[in-house]
Amino acid sequence: MAADKPTIRWGIIATGLIASWFAADISIPRPDAKANHIIQAIGSSSYDKGKKFAETHVPGKSPTIGTYEEVFANPEVDIVYIGTPHAFHKQNCLDAIKHGKHVLCEKAFALNAAEAREVFEAAAEKGVFVMEAMWTRFFPLVKSLQHLLHTDKVIGEVKRVFCDFGLQQDIPALPAGSRLKDPALGAGSLLDIGIYSLTWGLLGLGQQTEMPKIVASQHLVDGVDVASAVIVSFPQGQQGILTSTTFAKTPRSFCRIEGTKGAVVVEGFVASAPASYAVHLDGDEEPKKYEFERIGKGFYWEADAVAVDIAAGRKQSEVMPWAETIRVLSILDEVRRQGGARFPMEG
Structure with a gap:
């Protein structure tokens, strides 16, 4: 059937x-x-x-x-x-x-x-x-928040996004072959957790398809970025201030999205697994909180979406199309160019 x-x-x-x-x-x-x-x-x-x-x-x-x-x-x-x-x-x-x-x-x-x-x-x-x-892009919370921000425009025009993903990892103390320490394995905070901060910035600012202007800085230990900071700027004046670090764990409120009528604060154990968000409208005494329960961790939402796409004969996902993967990696490439992190196979 x-x-x-x-x-x-x-x-x-x-x-x-x-x-x-x-x-x-x-x-x-x-x-x-x-x-x-x-x-x-x-x-x-x-x-x-x-x-x-x-x-x-x-x-x-x-x-x-x-x-x-x-x-x-x-x-x-x-x-x-x-x-x-x-x-x-x-x-x-x-x-x-x-x-x-x-x-x-x-x-x-x-x-x-x-x-x-x-x-x-x-x-x-x-x-x-x-x-x-x-996987984070497929969370019902993320889909709900995108609709609220960019269709309903509850906080007006989004102007700025702050997001941090920090984990205490002590990379210098890890064994040489660790995927977090070995540049030959793609080590560093940027590709491991900074990609989530960037994702929240792009989602929060409205999923533009163009490349932003990028200003970046990285702190390197033995050639591996243990902390990265990125500012992405779009022609309409929107900015994302997006960071990753291995020095400290980010508090539960890891993302703030600011608009012309208020702000949204996103919370969760880590930036990859959001649990709730609160809408703070200018003039309101109390924010309106939206909570999203899940069983397990939430990887099944992306798996379901993939299965449905394949059954329908699609070769790409609308939520995570090839062009967006290339755009994100192109931004990360420029961050590393400015910050100094290199992988051995890149020459």
Whole structure:
């Protein structure tokens, strides 16, 4: 029946933290689910790691355990979720696409905009769906807030957005091979958490499609950015002041969006997982608060959207289209050009 929910069979590439969150989340029974998700295969660097991952995060299921290449080649897999470190994303995506698989690849989608273009060209040639897994954009809270800001214009014309994503990570003390410390893995606060601050800035300011003017500064330790600060400015005078740091944890109120009639403050444990927002209108004594509950962490919203898009024959997401991934990476490229962070493979 046309009304039936689509079913999609996933191959999970990598067995790290974010892959474990994703796998556990899409396995949660939900009354409002828009799709059925089956974890068909787990790709791991070792069989034992893959088996433990499956037993821990998808208990009671029996996914096939194998190498990445075996997952890419598995005819029972419709789409590959890629949760490897940033530096491996391009090649993992290209390998999946070569086998005709759809792809959901974690943020940052690639190390730079040039790599992303290469992947999207391959996807277009093969005719498969590919999306950057910027899960936060799919939260009902974010969709509600965008409607309130840019359709209802509750706080008037948005003029400025402040957003910070800080985690206490002590990068210099990490082992040399850590994905947060090794430049060869795409290390640094910018691609790991600064991308969320930038995302909130772009969403808050209204999803313009042009490139903003960028002023940026980074603090580097052994060539890795441990803190980044970015100002994006658009021709209409809108500005985003967007920061990331590994020196301190951001308070719950991580984002403030200012308009001509008031402001919105967004709260949550971290900027990637918002829980509520409050509208402070000029002249009102009390703000109006909007709270959004969720089970698990919320990765299933992007997974549902992907399944629906693929079932409809779409190759790109309207929420996270290829052009937006390239724009975000182009901004991050310029931030690193000004700030000094480089990756070895960039020369």
